[in-house]
Amino acid sequence: MKELKDKINRLKKEKGAVILAHYYVNDEVQDVADYIGDSFYLSQIAKKAEENTIVFCGVSFMGESAKILSPSKTVLMPEAAADCPMAHMAQKEKIQSMKEEYGDLAVVCYINSTAELKQLSDVCVTSSNAVKIVRALPNKNIFFIPDGNLGRFVAQQVPEKNVILNDGYCPVHAKMTAAALREARQQHPKAEVLSHPECIEEVLELSDYIGSTSGIIDYAGKSSGKEFIVCTETGVFYELVKNNPGKSFYPVMEHQVCEDMKLITLEKVADVLEYGKNEVFVSEELREGANVPLTNMLKLGK
Ligand code: 13P
Ligand code: SF4
Secondary structure, three states: OHHHHHHHHHHHHHHOEEEEEEOOOOHHHHHHOOEEEOHHHHHHHHHHOOOOEEEEEOOHHHHHHHHHHOOOOEEEOOOOOOOOHHHHOOOHHHHHHHHHHOOOOEEEEEOOOOHHHHOOOOEEEOOOOHHHHHHHOOOOEEEEEOEHHHHHHHHHHOOOOEEEEOOEOOHHHHOOOHHHHHHHHHHOOOOEEEEOOOOOHHHHHOOOEEOOHHHHHHHHHHOOOOEEEEEOOOOHHHHHHHHOOOOEEEEOOOOOOOOOHHHOOHHHHHHHHHHOOOEOOOOHHHHHHHHHHHHHHHHHOO
16 A cells, blocks of 8 residues: 555656545545545635646546636546436426526525536535525525535524525435434433534434534534544544544444445556546536536635
């Protein structure tokens, strides 16, 4: 593994590339990244990176968003097939009919979405800025796509808005049940519960803190608590354990894994760096359309 990591570091310099990784990728892939973070942080880095090549260790909407925000850069995906199922869970026809029904509608699109959905939207959000951005919008009526769980969480935080929910969901977070969480709390009665807003309502109701992957990591670092039950993908445990010797972190159930994120391996990172494989291309028309909500997010989410 050391040889492979050395090879990646050498190729990175030779090719003038920067490696971005989401917290859900394998630990050893996080090790070779120049930047690790949540979706909002990584999109900010993709926009301002000075290197000509971005290797994005994440799923396809992440690489696509990086290319849209930084069209002159080469964006490479270590695994082209790594996709987020939720990114496809909204329908163009439904968005059009909502726009016709509500005159002042703002379509708010979770960044976990295809560029085709983004181009039909007014603003993108991530789990770390969705509440802030929706609150700041002048519109009363909001159609929140594609994640119904994050949408409902935002609606509860911003009761002055009429947030219309869509029925998309993250299969990884939706699998974490309140029954499993109650059982984990019985086993660890002193633990605080840290949850991602992609979790179902019953899980969020039992949580002490709700936030993005970075939010969860920050909260655990600052908390005086010593034990935590973590309701999100297990990739975050690497950073949580590294940053917090003396604190214990427990999953809520046995397998809370995003298989798509785990498709990214060191071998694939080295391969795309060496051969320039899996470059992301977005048509200019689509790029222009999807760039508007993404740029609005960077402005409003700051
Ligand atoms: P954040 O890292 O923005 O919390 O997103 C979680 C996620 O599901 C990414 O796919
Ligand atoms: Fe998509 Fe869920 Fe995987 Fe995130 S964890 S990439 S939302 S399937």
